[in-house]
Amino acid sequence: MSTRALMRKLEDFEGPRLVPLGGNLVGASFFLMKLLPARFMLERAVDQGLLRPGRTICESSSGTFGLALAMLAVQHGYRLLLVSDWALDRHLHRRLVELGAQVAIVDRPAAGGGLQQARLDRLQIYVSDIAGSYWPSQYDNPDNPFSYAKVAEQLIDRLGRVDCLIGPVGSGGSMSGTSRYLRTLFPDLHAIGVDTPGSVLFGQPSGKLNLSGLGGNILPRNVDHRQFDEVHWVTPAEAFHATHELHRKHGLFMGPTSGAAYRVAHWWSLNHPGKTVVVMFPDEGHRYVETVYDQEWLKAAAGWGDRPAESPIAVSSPRSPMTRWSRVLWKRRALDEVLSGSGDGDDTDLAT
Amino acid sequence: MPLRAGYAEAIGHHGELVQGLFEDDDAQLRRALVSLPCRQLRSKVRFIANDSGQVLVLPASREKARRAAQLTLNAFGRLADGGNLAIESNIPLGRGMGSSTADVLASILAVLNWLKIDVASDEIMRLAVNAETACDSTLFRQQAVLFAHRDGMVLEAFRRPLPPIDFISIDTTPGVTVDTLEFAPARYDQLEIETFRPLRSLLRTAIKNGDAAMLGRVATASARINERFLPKPRLTDIETIGDRFGAVGVQVAHSGTVVGLMFDGRDPRASANIARAAKALQRSDFEPTIFRH
Numbered sequence: 001m002s003t004r005a006l007m008r009k010l011e012d013f014e015g016p017r018l019v020p021l022g023g024n025l026v027g028a029s030f031f032l033m034k035l036l037p038a039r040f041m042l043e044r045a046v047d048q049g050l051l052r053p054g055r056t057i058c059e060s061s062s063g064t065f066g067l068a069l070a071m072l073a074v075q076h077g078y079r080l081l082l083v084s085d086w087a088l089d090r091h092l093h094r095r096l097v098e099l100g101a102q103v104a105i106v107d108r109p110a111a112g113g114g115l116q117q118a119r120l121d122r123l124q125i126y127v128s129d130i131a132g133s134y135w136p137s138q139y140d141n142p143d144n145p146f147s148y149a150k151v152a153e154q155l156i157d158r159l160g161r162v163d164c165l166i167g168p169v170g171s172g173g174s175m176s177g178t179s180r181y182l183r184t185l186f187p188d189l190h191a192i193g194v195d196t197p198g199s200v201l202f203g204q205p206s207g208k209l210n211l212s213g214l215g216g217n218i219l220p221r222n223v224d225h226r227q228f229d230e231v232h233w234v235t236p237a238e239a240f241h242a243t244h245e246l247h248r249k250h251g252l253f254m255g256p257t258s259g260a261a262y263r264v265a266h267w268w269s270l271n272h273p274g275k276t277v278v279v280m281f282p283d284e285g286h287r288y289v290e291t292v293y294d295q296e297w298l299k300a301a302a303g304w305g306d307r308p309a310e311s312p313i314a315v316s317s318p319r320s321p322m323t324r325w326s327r328v329l330w331k332r333r334a335l336d337e338v339l340s341g342s343g344d345g346d347d348t349d350l351a352t
Numbered sequence: 353m354p355l356r357a358g359y360a361e362a363i364g365h366h367g368e369l370v371q372g373l374f375e376d377d378d379a380q381l382r383r384a385l386v387s388l389p390c391r392q393l394r395s396k397v398r399f400i401a402n403d404s405g406q407v408l409v410l411p412a413s414r415e416k417a418r419r420a421a422q423l424t425l426n427a428f429g430r431l432a433d434g435g436n437l438a439i440e441s442n443i444p445l446g447r448g449m450g451s452s453t454a455d456v457l458a459s460i461l462a463v464l465n466w467l468k469i470d471v472a473s474d475e476i477m478r479l480a481v482n483a484e485t486a487c488d489s490t491l492f493r494q495q496a497v498l499f500a501h502r503d504g505m506v507l508e509a510f511r512r513p514l515p516p517i518d519f520i521s522i523d524t525t526p527g528v529t530v531d532t533l534e535f536a537p538a539r540y541d542q543l544e545i546e547t548f549r550p551l552r553s554l555l556r557t558a559i560k561n562g563d564a565a566m567l568g569r570v571a572t573a574s575a576r577i578n579e580r581f582l583p584k585p586r587l588t589d590i591e592t593i594g595d596r597f598g599a600v601g602v603q604v605a606h607s608g609t610v611v612g613l614m615f616d617g618r619d620p621r622a623s624a625n626i627a628r629a630a631k632a633l634q635r636s637d638f639e640p641t642i643f644r645h
Contacts, residue, residue, distance in 0.1 A: 004381070185554050185569045
């Protein structure tokens with residue numbers, strides 16, 4: 001028996017609550033999904049001697065990963081320095097400060113990689129300046145996807161066999177990790193990643209992102225492209241509509257990445273009756289009260305006035321310009337395989 | 353005159369359905385397993401008591417069984433109690449089929465039978481682990497358990513017994529024996545350790561629902577993880593034959609040499625499938641033996 005570092009005080013908040021959404025579609029609704037990878041990464045860092053008592057955790061985040069770290073840091077006596085940007089919700093900002101986090105705001109995008117890169121550049125300075133600091137690096141730390149065995153465990157406990165897993169992709173941790181664990185038992189699991197136009201994660205040319213938490217301008221190492229059977233790109237306006245639908249029809253007050261995933265999952269589930277489908281909803285809607293849940297703000301959002309698409313259009317390449325909900329049959333290929341069009345057999349599934 | 357003899361039997365197993373590292377209630381990691389019991393394999397032990405204060409065993413090579421009987425007498429008998437253990441077992445040695453544990457358990461139970469006392473199963477497990485440093489879960493017949501075999505402790509008791517599993521036994525290296533206790537415990541990496549979480553939950557679900565097919569998936573996943581530590585030659589060939597004839601999965605002796613091709617004991621087609629799979633295995637130069645639940 002080993003004795004290992006444990007930071008489990010908030011463990012009951014880590015897992016999803018399962019909500020039936022009609023047919024065989026089940027929502028895995030998280031209070032704050034990032035608590036799980038954050039706790040796991042910190043425990044491992046302590047075990048490996050990378051994080052010592054009372055030292056400083058440094059990370060780049062404009063959202064939920066920062067909040068998760070702040071909650072854990074205050075519970076277990078670490079200092080926390082977060083590098084964020086103007087997109088940080090002001091209420092979340094206040095909450096982070098109340099939790100004792102030091103929040104540095106970056107206001108100018110880097111020449112390449114936008115604000116995300118600018119945050120990382122600033123972070124590098126802090127990490128080298130602060131003695132004994134630890135950077136979890138959620139985008140590249142393999143412990144991020146490794147942590148999701150617990151989600152796979154809970155899904156199996158409640159549902160038994162899972163046929164399809166759908167979720168938004170940001171760091172890549174939750175979808176890559178959960179799919180991988182489920183496939184050790186259900187090799188036929190169909191995994192669908194949800195991204196947004198302008199995000200480089202699945203090969204779109206880099207563009208301005210208006211959907212916090214979905215996709216990115218930097219490709220994280222934790223996106224394991226070979227886990228995905230299918231990838232969808234949902235525009236911000238389509239995601240916002242779906243977020244409201246999720247709230248109005250099912251009472252679930254979630255963030256817009258959840259809405260994007262719900263849009264795809266609802267469509268896929270309708271077309272595959274009898275399949276047990278799980279859709280991941282990573283966080284609640286509180287951070288978006290003044291944006292996605294604000295009618296005035298929405299009026300100014302691009303495409304909000306348009307009627308949202310009922311189904312995706314099939315595109316042949318992830319490089320294609322995407323002005324509306326689009327999808328590519330990914331077939332568990334590496335990114336460069338998809339971009340070069342290799343292994344791209346017949347698209348018979350497109351009819352479904 | 354008091355009865356001077358005690359008698360007991362214990363069964364062997366065909367390796368494990370799952371073996372790995374699992375969190376206990378305090379979130380600490382413990383090695384644990386679920387054995388696949390095999391009622392046809394038995395160790396039968398007769399204990400003839402005397403006042404010598406020491407225990408002798410036949411065959412004399414079964415030192416762990418002798419130790420187990422001695423420990424049992426030390427714990428529950430009088431100072432002068434001793435006796436002779438006679439062991440009769442049809443469990444193959446060094447294949448990871450629990451021959452040693454069955455001898456140990458039957459010896460403990462035979463002594464207790466002579467002493468005419470009932471002892472809780474966790475007490476028996478502690479004696480067994482003291483006698484041979486590790487144990488298996490064959491003692492638990494009414495209810496399947498995830499058993500910490502080096503701690504002699506139940507990590508999780510499931511709601512029902514294992515569903516009936518018929519299997520074809522294949523010894524992948526008939527000439528080689530593995531000393532279960534000499535064999536260094538697997539050093540699982542982080543991904544493997546975490547993978548045991550979903551395995552455990554499907555194990556729980558499969559037992560609750562009496563679902564042999566899902567149990568087969570758990571066993572197969574555990575067998576594949578074990579390949580890095582004690583590989584079974586031609587395991588994929590066996591799996592391929594199993595897929596052709598409706599096997600629900602493969603399981604292995606994680607510290608032995610045998611592989612079991614598993615079939616759903618409740619499936620009416622199982623008998624025919626097993627016969628055909630056994631023939632196919634023979635054609636591929638395996639030596640299959642069929643065990644019914």
